[in-house]
Amino acid sequence: MSSRISPLQVYKFLPGLNCKKCGTTCMGFAVKLISRQAKIEDCPPLVNDPKYSDKLTKLRDLLAPLTSATETLVQIDSDKCIGCGNCIVACPENIILDPPSARGCNSKSPNALWTVEDGKIKVLHLEKCRRYPPSRMNCNVCEIVCYSGAIKVVA
Amino acid sequence: MMIENIVCTGCSLLCNDVDVEVQASSIKRTRGACSHGDSRLKGFQQNRLRRPLIDGTPTDIDKAIEATTERLKSAKAPLIYGGECSSNRTIELALKLAERLEAYYDAPPSICRVVIPIQEELEIKSFSLDEVLDEADFIIYWGVSAADTHLRHASRYAVMPRGSVVKMGRESRIVATIDARESMTMKISQHKILIDPCFDTRIAKAIADLVDGYSPSLDDVTARQIAILVSDLKRASFVALFLGSNILRCNYCGETVRGILESVRRLSARYKCSVHPMAENVNSYGQAKIMWKTLKTCSPYSFKEKKSAEPLHVLVARQAIDFVLAINSDVLTQIPLEASRSLRMKLACTTELRSITQENSVIAMPIKILGVEAGGVVTRTDGVNVDLKPFITNDEVPSEEEVLSRLLASI
Ligand code: SF4
Ligand code: SF4
Ligand code: SF4
Numbered sequence: 001m002s003s004r005i006s007p008l009q010v011y012k013f014l015p016g017l018n019c020k021k022c023g024t025t026c027m028g029f030a031v032k033l034i035s036r037q038a039k040i041e042d043c044p045p046l047v048n049d050p051k052y053s054d055k056l057t058k059l060r061d062l063l064a065p066l067t068s069a070t071e072t073l074v075q076i077d078s079d080k081c082i083g084c085g086n087c088i089v090a091c092p093e094n095i096i097l098d099p100p101s102a103r104g105c106n107s108k109s110p111n112a113l114w115t116v117e118d119g120k121i122k123v124l125h126l127e128k129c130r131r132y133p134p135s136r137m138n139c140n141v142c143e144i145v146c147y148s149g150a151i152k153v154v155a
Numbered sequence: 156m157m158i159e160n161i162v163c164t165g166c167s168l169l170c171n172d173v174d175v176e177v178q179a180s181s182i183k184r185t186r187g188a189c190s191h192g193d194s195r196l197k198g199f200q201q202n203r204l205r206r207p208l209i210d211g212t213p214t215d216i217d218k219a220i221e222a223t224t225e226r227l228k229s230a231k232a233p234l235i236y237g238g239e240c241s242s243n244r245t246i247e248l249a250l251k252l253a254e255r256l257e258a259y260y261d262a263p264p265s266i267c268r269v270v271i272p273i274q275e276e277l278e279i280k281s282f283s284l285d286e287v288l289d290e291a292d293f294i295i296y297w298g299v300s301a302a303d304t305h306l307r308h309a310s311r312y313a314v315m316p317r318g319s320v321v322k323m324g325r326e327s328r329i330v331a332t333i334d335a336r337e338s339m340t341m342k343i344s345q346h347k348i349l350i351d352p353c354f355d356t357r358i359a360k361a362i363a364d365l366v367d368g369y370s371p372s373l374d375d376v377t378a379r380q381i382a383i384l385v386s387d388l389k390r391a392s393f394v395a396l397f398l399g400s401n402i403l404r405c406n407y408c409g410e411t412v413r414g415i416l417e418s419v420r421r422l423s424a425r426y427k428c429s430v431h432p433m434a435e436n437v438n439s440y441g442q443a444k445i446m447w448k449t450l451k452t453c454s455p456y457s458f459k460e461k462k463s464a465e466p467l468h469v470l471v472a473r474q475a476i477d478f479v480l481a482i483n484s485d486v487l488t489q490i491p492l493e494a495s496r497s498l499r500m501k502l503a504c505t506t507e508l509r510s511i512t513q514e515n516s517v518i519a520m521p522i523k524i525l526g527v528e529a530g531g532v533v534t535r536t537d538g539v540n541v542d543l544k545p546f547i548t549n550d551e552v553p554s555e556e557e558v559l560s561r562l563l564a565s566i
């Protein structure tokens with residue numbers, strides 16, 4: 001199951017005023033918060049009006065994993081990894097960086113996004129992940145195919 | 156030194172794209188191998204037996220072969236056991252040895268030993284894993300959790316890769332997992348069907364019935380799941396079926412496999428169908444195939460009576476065996492502990508690694524590690540022969556093929 005935070009979850013903890021002081025609607029702001037194009041502080045009613053303090057605390061808790069995540073918001077727990085290679089072969093970016101992996105081979109190119117070494121995933125260039133700016137695509141293929149739950153796309 | 160594209164012998168998938176870094180006869184680093192393969196490749200030096208032993212005392216290989224010959228010659232009812240972790244040539248030599256000694260021959264139970272005879276009888280064709288990679292658009296894992304046994308099966312061949320026909324890889328394929336228990340493989344499957352143990356035949360028949368336009372008699376939930384599976388199946392053109400060891404848990408596994416394969420035969424009127432048994436040991440397929448070719452049976456065999464014999468635990472329980480030569484196979488783990496006591500000290504073995512069987516053998520003969528120090532041909536899960544090339548030199552111990560050839564020559 002995906003562990004991603006959905007815009008609706010975030011929206012629930014916003015004031016819901018649609019005042020556009022943040023430059024967009026509440027829902028638009030929720031999306032921006034997840035993709036880290038906005039900060040909680042960009043919503044003045046939420047941070048300034050004490051009646052939203054409960055929502056504010058809950059929102060901070062909800063978004064906490066984003067601050068601990070890697071720049072791409074893909075977290076990898078290599079202790080859990082079993083080295084199956086599913087992520088390497090399924091990742092749409094990796095097969096462009098290392099074409100033989102499109103046909104099931106382990107990536108060998110130094111330019112690959114990742115490879116399996118000593119029976120575990122080894123990240124080489126996570127900055128090339130499609131979630132990374134500027135593309136910020138909403139990909140989570142690696143998380144879907146990972147048998148062991150070693151990969152978590154947190155937002 | 157980095158050696159590229161060796162064949163991993165961690166399981167019967169025999170991945171051929173693994174790189175290893177070798178230092179002083181040990182493998183220090185692996186690239187491309189899954190965690191199972193990595194343990195096999197890096198672990199052997201710590202776990203191996205270095206010298207032949209007779210009654211626990213170190214000796215040389217000539218004396219060990221001589222002692223084994225004596226024991227085999229004087230035995231009235233010897234058993235030659237194993238082959239699932241040996242090369243095809245070793246298996247052939249083991250069978251010749253058993254024939255010459257009029258011995259029993261057996262190996263651990265495996266899904267290959269059940270599937271291959273029925274597949275041959277029903278004349279069900281099979282296609283290679285490379286064809287599955289390129290073309291198969293409907294994958295069925297049945298009684299097998301590839302995620303636990305053949306870790307790279309989905310990524311290397313069956314699900315993830317982009318083939319010449321299935322151009323989008325996993326997006327061009329439908330995956331179904333049918334099993335009596337939940338498994339990690341279900342995570343990558345669109346269809347997850349949990350069935351009662353031994354219910355496999357009914358499920359297989361229901362699938363074939365629905366494809367042929369009849370309605371199956373199943374309980375509501377399963378019937379609905381099967382109907383959804385069949386609606387996807389109807390759009391497929393190449394069905395690849397992988398059968399695994401969980402089917403062996405059913406007491407009637409022979410009937411179960413026959414039932415499944417009869418349904419596959421019906422499906423092959425409409426689809427390109429491929430069936431692969433997925434046994435864990437590196438050469439279970441070769442063991443079963445050679446046994447079938449030589450003896451026309453995959454059941455335990457008595458060369459004295461020239462027919463199938465009783466199962467190993469029965470033979471052991473009634474003390475019908477007076478000496479065992481284990482061919483790199485942990486025979487003592489295959490029988491109940493109580494019964495296995497009667498076999499202790501009536502054992503000789505060839506062995507890559509330390510094992511319970513080796514610890515209880517009168518004669519233990521260490522051998523070169525297959526696929527690392529020794530070459531030889533083994534057979535992949537799809538029946539394709541793979542030539543293993545040694546890449547580490549070890550002159551201290553012989554290859555298993557050499558030990559078996561010498562035993563055969565001296566008997
Ligand atoms: S500033 Fe806050 S309340 Fe106003 S629209 Fe943006 S998110 Fe909603
Ligand atoms: S999120 Fe997508 S692009 Fe990024 S690593 Fe995972 S599969 Fe690759
Ligand atoms: S898919 Fe998961 S378990 Fe498999 S190699 Fe990638 S991180 Fe490891």
Ligand code: SF4
Nearest residue numbers: 163165166169170192
């Ligand atoms: S799947 Fe099997 S052959 Fe392939 S790397 Fe893993 S253990 Fe080795």
